[in-house]
Amino acid sequence: MIKLVASDLDGTIIDKNNYIYENNFKAIEDLNNKKMNFVICTGKTYPIIKQTCSRINASFGIFGNGNQIIDLKTGKEIYKNLLKKSEVVDAIDIAKEHDLHVHIYTDKDVITEELLYLDLRNYKLQTSTKAESSMKFQIVDDIKKYVLNHDVQVCKLVISSNTSTAEVKEEILNKLDVSAISIRKFGNFKDYIINKEYEYIDVTPKNVNKNTALKILGEYLHINSDEMLTIGDNLNDFDMIRNARSWCCSC
Secondary structure, three states: OOOEEEEOOOOEEEEOOOOOHHHHHHHHHHHHHHHEEEEEEEEOOOHHHHHHHHHOOOOOEEEOOOOOOEEEOOOEEEEEEEOOHHHHHHHHHHHHHHHOEEEEEEEOOEEEEEOOHEEEEEHHHHHOOOOOOOEEEEEEEOOOHHHHHOOOOOOEEOOOEEEOHHHHHHHHHHOOOOEEEEEEEEEOOOOOOOOOOEEEEEEOOOOOOOOHHHHHHHHHOOHHHHHHHEEOOHHHHHHHHHHHHHHEEOO
């Protein structure tokens, strides 16, 4: 019997125009009425998506592609894993060597040298809704120097390009002991919020991904993987979809 339903947000529950259809809210309500745990699984950090979480009556949230788990009913943080400063600095160096855009996420900030890709998307979404948020956007002259000179607790680092990032991802995985997940925003997945096509790499601590986070949450709730249903639409959803008993791909 299914005891937990975990779903991606962007492209799955949330459409390309950042709209959530009423039938999705109804489906989540039905799950809650049947005492099933509904879990948000997103690559976004919690502060970025907090306002949306307040609209979706989910039991738990997996954020940053798996580096944080929060009980959304109580606000309790169940799990958290941060990048080391040395990993952040080395990843920035690799991105800069390839002349690629990089920005980082902390618990409270998006830090970037220029709003260009995913950081621009998040900025536009936050300013367009005019909702109160604890997330701040910091524009700095040199992101590496900022990290070196401040006590920055980095949840994840994002490297973006309007072309393939495969070579950079391979270099990061060869040189650093971290996880790197590619997400493509081309074709049907184009980012219509900023009207751009691009690809980005989520760099997170080693073994951080949605599937691992679901296993941690399952252990916390005493729920096995064969009692989970997972829903997703992109590469960062693949492992959690493949390893659950039931799944749905919204591609």
